[in-house]
Amino acid sequence: MRKLLILFVSALLPWLSVRSQKPVYKDAGQPVETRVKDLLKRMTLHEKVLQLNQYTFGENDNPNNIGTEVKNLPAEIGSLIYLHTDPKLRNQIQRKAMEESRLGIPILFGFDVIHGLRTVYPISLAQACSFNPDLVTQACGMAAKESVLSGIDWTFSPMIDVARDPRWGRISECYGEDPYLNTVFGVASVQGYQGEKLSDPYSIAACLKHYVGYGASEGGRDYRYTDISPQALWETYLPPYEACVKAGAATLMSSFNDISGVPATSNHYILTEILKNKWRHDGFVVSDWNAIEQLIYQGVAKDRKEAAYKAFHAGVEMDMRDNIYYEYLEQLVAEKKIQMSQIDDAVARILRVKFRLGLFDEPYTKELTEQERYLQKEDIALAARLAEESMVLLKNENNLLPLSSTVKRVALIGPMAKDSANLLGAWAFKGHAEDVETIYEGMQKEFGDKVQLDYEQGCALDGNDESGFSAALKTAEASDVVVVCLGESKQWSGENASRSTIALPDIQEKLLLHLKQANKPIVLVLSSGRPLELIRLEPQVEAIIEMWQPGVAGGTPLAGILSGRVNPSGKLSVTFPLSTGQIPVYYNMRQSARPFDAMGDYQDIPTKPLYPFGHGLSYTTFVYSDAKLSSLKIRKNQKITAEVTVTNAGKMEGKETVLWYVSDPFCSISRPMKELKFFEKHSLNAGESRVFRFEIDPMRDLSYTDATGKRFLEAGEFIVSVGGRKLTFEVVD
Numbered sequence: 198m199r200k201l202l203i204l205f206v207s208a209l210l211p212w213l214s215v216r217s218q219k220p221v222y223k224d225a226g227q228p229v230e231t232r233v234k235d236l237l238k239r240m241t242l243h244e245k246v247l248q249l250n251q252y253t254f255g256e257n258d259n260p261n262n263i264g265t266e267v268k269n270l271p272a273e274i275g276s277l278i279y280l281h282t283d284p285k286l287r288n289q290i291q292r293k294a295m296e297e298s299r300l301g302i303p304i305l306f307g308f309d310v311i312h313g314l315r316t317v318y319p320i321s322l323a324q325a326c327s328f329n330p331d332l333v334t335q336a337c338g339m340a341a342k343e344s345v346l347s348g349i350d351w352t353f354s355p356m357i358d359v360a361r362d363p364r365w366g367r368i369s370e371c372y373g374e375d376p377y378l379n380t381v382f383g384v385a386s387v388q389g390y391q392g393e394k395l396s397d398p399y400s401i402a403a404c405l406k407h408y409v410g411y412g413a414s415e416g417g418r419d420y421r422y423t424d425i426s427p428q429a430l431w432e433t434y435l436p437p438y439e440a441c442v443k444a445g446a447a448t449l450m451s452s453f454n455d456i457s458g459v460p461a462t463s464n465h466y467i468l469t470e471i472l473k474n475k476w477r478h479d480g481f482v483v484s485d486w487n488a489i490e491q492l493i494y495q496g497v498a499k500d501r502k503e504a505a506y507k508a509f510h511a512g513v514e515m516d517m518r519d520n521i522y523y524e525y526l527e528q529l530v531a532e533k534k535i536q537m538s539q540i541d542d543a544v545a546r547i548l549r550v551k552f553r554l555g556l557f558d559e560p561y562t563k564e565l566t567e568q569e570r571y572l573q574k575e576d577i578a579l580a581a582r583l584a585e586e587s588m589v590l591l592k593n594e595n596n597l598l599p600l601s602s603t604v605k606r607v608a609l610i611g612p613m614a615k616d617s618a619n620l621l622g623a624w625a626f627k628g629h630a631e632d633v634e635t636i637y638e639g640m641q642k643e644f645g646d647k648v649q650l651d652y653e654q655g656c657a658l659d660g661n662d663e664s665g666f667s668a669a670l671k672t673a674e675a676s677d678v679v680v681v682c683l684g685e686s687k688q689w690s691g692e693n694a695s696r697s698t699i700a701l702p703d704i705q706e707k708l709l710l711h712l713k714q715a716n717k718p719i720v721l722v723l724s725s726g727r728p729l730e731l732i733r734l735e736p737q738v739e740a741i742i743e744m745w746q747p748g749v750a751g752g753t754p755l756a757g758i759l760s761g762r763v764n765p766s767g768k769l770s771v772t773f774p775l776s777t778g779q780i781p782v783y784y785n786m787r788q789s790a791r792p793f794d795a796m797g798d799y800q801d802i803p804t805k806p807l808y809p810f811g812h813g814l815s816y817t818t819f820v821y822s823d824a825k826l827s828s829l830k831i832r833k834n835q836k837i838t839a840e841v842t843v844t845n846a847g848k849m850e851g852k853e854t855v856l857w858y859v860s861d862p863f864c865s866i867s868r869p870m871k872e873l874k875f876f877e878k879h880s881l882n883a884g885e886s887r888v889f890r891f892e893i894d895p896m897r898d899l900s901y902t903d904a905t906g907k908r909f910l911e912a913g914e915f916i917v918s919v920g921g922r923k924l925t926f927e928v929v930d
Contacts, residue, residue, distance in 0.1 A: 591814070857876065
């Protein structure tokens with residue numbers, strides 16, 4: 198009997214060994230692709246379809262209902278937009294997925310972390326004005342850490358839509374009007390969010406949005422048609438996306454807009470032919486909010502089922518919010534309109550990102566207190582430094598700024614002076630107004646007892662109540678200098694925040710004009726999410742600072758600029774039109790057919806903008822030497838170096854950004870008058886000189902893209918310009 202038992206156990210051991218082994222997809226030692234393939238083989242069609250859907254969680258803030266919400270949530274759901282920041286709740290939901298689903302596939306938690314989570318830093322448009330991508334990488338890394346500690350694995354950022362119409366509210370979310378600037382800061386953001394690798398402890402997946410051309414919406418109106426030629430698509434709107442995909446961006450979001458008759462959400466050419474086939478992106482595409490259903494309203498799908506078919510065939514892997522994939526993909530597979538191989542490819546892309554994030558191996562997040570997660574001293578300091586370098590000194594007549602030691606009394610007037618909530622800007626959902634340092638508080642800290650600070654609101658941001666004008670004027674009359682703080686509500690920019698005019702409301706303009714009666718020098722401080730029309734205000738003031746919407750730490754950086762402790766170094770990432778009627782106006786326009794005697798220009802206003810792209814003043818003077826090239830004639834496979842020496846000829850340290858532009862005056866495809874190709878920012882002490890260099894790679898910096906996406910470089914004359922200096926050289930065959 199004992200012998201029989203031994204034989205039975207011996208025969209059973211191999212089976213028990215196999216049964217005790219982990220499935221391959223749960224083995225962290227296996228390659229990601231091996232794990233993906235193994236898991237796919239084990240999944241049912243229903244389980245696969247659930248992975249292609251994203252729901253929202255946490256809209257109901259009633260804690261008594263949270264348990265019901267969790268109970269009703271499918272354990273197999275692919276992703277959630279997580280509207281809470283409680284890691285305990287997030288882990289509760291994740292535990293359901295890991296323990297109650299058949300295969301234990303973790304949920305991917307996403308959220309709109311656009312310019313910080315709780316430690317909110319400046320809006321993206323402002324960040325680009327810093328011309329300091331390293332700072333932006335650090336800030337995005339900071340945001341990623343706060344996000345991970347709040348249970349968020351995936352951010353719907355960066356937005357790299359090139360935007361040239363400041364009436365469009367979402368211009369605040371991008372890096373300005375230039376493709377190269379959006380490229381550089383987009384890559385910097387991806388690197389900050391994703392770190393060295395996605396599985397790092399504080400890395401989150403980035404999402405490039407909105408792919409593609411959303412910034413070209415007609416008239417700056419959200420969700421509208423975009424008439425984008427193939428040439429414009431390849432030369433202006435696609436370059437930032439290509440660079441960020443090559444930098445490793447895990448995901449993309451399809452845009453709302455209809456692109457020349459084919460909405461982005463059903464556009465096979467951009468989602469599959471370009472993104473997947475040409476650029477070899479192996480992550481996934483998520484639709485924008487309810488954008489698949491939107492195909493019906495855009496007139497390309499007759500019902501939700503056809504919308505599902507068109508979006509999925511085009512290359513949208515994950516359905517955000519509208520539940521259309523859940524309703525119809527299984528049916529479309531049964532009807533053989535969608536192949537199982539297509540489902541498998543889409544699911545594999547989502548699983549791949551989850552594996553790379555390490556969610557299968559460490560699905561839960563640390564459960565720390567808010568005090569341990571948010572608003573750390575070093576994080577606020579970083580946000581303040583980015584704000585400091587993002588603010589732009591637009592005007593400084595008679596060197597009114599920095600305020601001299603003879604100024605003993607300052608009138609601080611305007612609706613933005615003590616505002617906190619609106620300094621956060623749009624898309625700061627988890628930012629708290631009480632965390633924000635106001636302009637008033639910053640100035641109190643900066644000047645202390647040295648200056649008497651007298652405050653009057655004067656008026657609200659909007660409306661027609663002028664009852665505060667007289668008190669504001671009286672305060673101005675008693676001062677040495679008047680600092681007027683005007684601007685926008687955070688609701689006036691961001692999504693669905695288009696405006697017919699970029700001028701400030703009448704009440705704010707009237708307040709400033711009323712204060713002019715005090716006959717005191719005026720510093721105009723602007724907080725906004727877009728360029729503003731200043732045609733009536735600019736002549737009335739001696740100095741203008743655009744502080745943008747700086748986040749939680751804007752008061753002290755602004756006060757430092759006013760006092761002179763900080764030398765402003767920001768330069769505009771977007772043109773300030775003279776008036777709304779000038780739009781569109783941007784620096785890299787093409788040449789007019791009749792560029793002489795003001796032919797074709799507006800007859801009632803000047804054509805030149807008030808402040809062009811790249812404009813920004815300093816308290817010191819930077820002198821540029823004559824630029825020089827290492828060679829005046831090169832072949833297409835050679836490189837040349839352009840150099841310019843910049844000297845700080847003033848009496849205080851300052852940071853200078855050197856912008857290098859390239860022009861091709863004669864080409865088979867007409868080129869913009871000039872294009873930014875490189876920039877570099879460095880600090881120079883008083884009297885210090887530094888050589889700035891730009892290594893010109895002809896195929897990278899001089900070549901061009903045709904309407905099919907093919908790059909070409911023609912022999913001929915080129916111009917490189919820097920600091921107003923121009924150098925001509927020749928490319929030969």
